[in-house]
Amino acid sequence: MPTTPTSGGHLRIGPIGAVSPSLAEVLRSCKLRAGLSRTQRAAEFVLGNPKGWLGTAYHEVMAAAASHTGEPLDSVVSAVWDEAIARAYERAKAHPLDRRFGEPETWPGYHLTAAMARVRAEELARGKSRTEGCGDNSRAKAERYREQKFSGAAGKLVGRPDLVRAGVIIDFKSGSVHEDGEEEEVRLSYIRQLMIYAVLVKETLGSWPEKGVLIPMVGSPVEVKLDPEACQQEAGDAIGLLDDYNGLVSRATDISLLASPSPRACRWCPFQTICPVFWQSVAPDWVEELRTAAVGGTAREAPRAIHSGAALSLVVDVQSGTERDQKILQLAPIDPQTQHDVTHINGGDVLRATGLLRRPDRTLRITQRTVLAAVRNLPMLEVA
Numbered sequence: 001m002p003t004t005p006t007s008g009g010h011l012r013i014g015p016i017g018a019v020s021p022s023l024a025e026v027l028r029s030c031k032l033r034a035g036l037s038r039t040q041r042a043a044e045f046v047l048g049n050p051k052g053w054l055g056t057a058y059h060e061v062m063a064a065a066a067s068h069t070g071e072p073l074d075s076v077v078s079a080v081w082d083e084a085i086a087r088a089y090e091r092a093k094a095h096p097l098d099r100r101f102g103e104p105e106t107w108p109g110y111h112l113t114a115a116m117a118r119v120r121a122e123e124l125a126r127g128k129s130r131t132e133g134c135g136d137n138s139r140a141k142a143e144r145y146r147e148q149k150f151s152g153a154a155g156k157l158v159g160r161p162d163l164v165r166a167g168v169i170i171d172f173k174s175g176s177v178h179e180d181g182e183e184e185e186v187r188l189s190y191i192r193q194l195m196i197y198a199v200l201v202k203e204t205l206g207s208w209p210e211k212g213v214l215i216p217m218v219g220s221p222v223e224v225k226l227d228p229e230a231c232q233q234e235a236g237d238a239i240g241l242l243d244d245y246n247g248l249v250s251r252a253t254d255i256s257l258l259a260s261p262s263p264r265a266c267r268w269c270p271f272q273t274i275c276p277v278f279w280q281s282v283a284p285d286w287v288e289e290l291r292t293a294a295v296g297g298t299a300r301e302a303p304r305a306i307h308s309g310a311a312l313s314l315v316v317d318v319q320s321g322t323e324r325d326q327k328i329l330q331l332a333p334i335d336p337q338t339q340h341d342v343t344h345i346n347g348g349d350v351l352r353a354t355g356l357l358r359r360p361d362r363t364l365r366i367t368q369r370t371v372l373a374a375v376r377n378l379p380m381l382e383v384a
Contacts, residue, residue: 008379011039011274013258015246015384018151018158021193024238029265031245032258036271036381045378046270047355047371048091048098050107055174057084058117058217059162062172065121066163067144077121081114100338100368113174116217120172145205152203156239161197164205169197169212169226177214177222190214191224192234198226199235255381256280263289272354273371274378279320279352287322293356293364295329296320301347303334311335312342314372316351323364331356331366339372350375 013035019027026034036042057080064080065073085104092098104110145164151157163170171194179185194212202208208231212224248258261281267290272278282294297319303312311333318326331353334342345351355369366372 008045008274008377009041011036011042011379011381012384013039013249013255013381015249016242018156019238019242020157020159021196021238024192024196024241025189027238027241027245030258030260030269031248032255032260032275032277032381033265033269033271034245035249035258036275041379042271042274044096045274045373046097047369048095048101049270050101050104051109051174053085053088053092054107054109054113056088057081058113058174059172060084061117061121062124062215063146063162065124066165066170067146068121068125073121073125074118077118081117096340097371113217120215120217150197150200150204152200153235153239156242157196157200157235159193159197159200161201164197164201164209167207167210169194169201169209171197171212171214173214173216175216176219177216186214186222186224194224195226195231195234196238198228198231202228202231249383252383255383258383267291273352273373274381276381282321284322284325287358290322292354292369293323293358294321295323295331295351295353295356295364297329297351299345299347299349299351300328303342303345307333314342314345314351316353321353322358323362326362329364331364331372334366334372338368339366339370341373341377345374352378 013032016023016034016038023034023037026037061077061080061084064076068076089104092101101107145161147160147162148164149158149160161169162172171190173190177186177190179187191212194214198209198212208228209226212226214222214224216222245258252258256277259275259277261277263286266272266275266278266282266286269275269278272294278294279296282290287293295316295318297316300315300317303314305311306313313330313332314334316329316331318324318329323329336343351372351374353370353372355367355371357365357367359365
């Protein structure tokens with residue numbers, strides 16, 4: 001049975017010692033989000049994403065297949081996949097929000113990702129990849145570095161390339177490698193990550209990799225030429241982002257100085273529910289680009305049972321969010337097995353709800369991605 005929520009306490013945003021290629025992208029988007037991603041306990045208040053968990057398992061299978069030798073590939077793929085999924089499932093079951101997603105086989109995309117992991121693994125291991133050098137068994141004697149941590153710039157730059165082999169950095173992607181709606185344009189964020197990896201490889205192994213290769217789950221691999229001068233510049237920019245962040249943290253007392261609120265920057269941010277700057281900034285004209293609705297307000301009364309007690313309904317006096325031009329909203333039907341906090345809400349409680357979908361008639365639909373919480377149970381953010 002769900003336990004009664006307790007106060008979220010405080011989350012203290014502190015300095016960060018090193019920047020990775022992925023963290024550099026977060027710093028570029030919003031420094032507060034980057035700080036929260038490195039803050040102890042912040043993950044307790046973040047709804048995870050089964051797609052990301054499947055992507056991690058896919059990555060591990062691909063890395064294992066790319067460096068595969070000896071025992072039957074099918075056994076290796078099955079073992080790596082099962083172990084990665086089991087780890088993700090155990091974490092999800094223990095998480096107050098993530099346990100809503102249930103058994104792994106019910107996660108959206110589970111069977112497709114598992115099937116594509118096997119297909120791509122066979123292509124790599126048998127040398128069928130159209131990318132030169134990716135899976136070429138004639139290079140079996142070449143040094144391979146799989147998910148190895150590389151470090152540079154006196155420890156300020158770190159990263160774990162999926163695979164480094166024969167002068168090539170290989171990065172597996174479970175999604176598209178192209179910009180949204182642009183089939184020919186490779187995502188700049190992925191190119192920047194490869195460039196930073198190249199600097200780390202040079203500092204660690206002593207020679208520049210010739211190219212990077214992005215291998216998507218669906219579609220053809222994409223090669224990226226790595227120019228040493230451009231790579232050095234990109235690594236310098238990443239370190240500059242880290243230094244800017246740490247400088248702000250050392251001087252700031254106002255958490256908003258770290259934030260860069262906008263519909264695009266906040267769209268996929270997992271910290272919407274706990275971010276005070278998001279709630280100060282979000283407006284009705286955000287909803288189209290944000291792609292979800294957010295509601296802040298006060299519960300008029302405790303939730304009422306509907307559908308013969310199978311669900312709950314909650315009436316909210318709206319004060320903030322994408323629906324703040326409406327005075328009153330009804331959130332229903334709410335599944336108490338998914339939204340565990342709802343059974344502990346009382347009349348007068350200040351609430352936040354994110355991940356809502358707006359129907360054409362402007363009513364809101366609660367989804368599996370909706371997070372509903374009383375503000376009294378959320379943490380206060382402060383600069384350490």
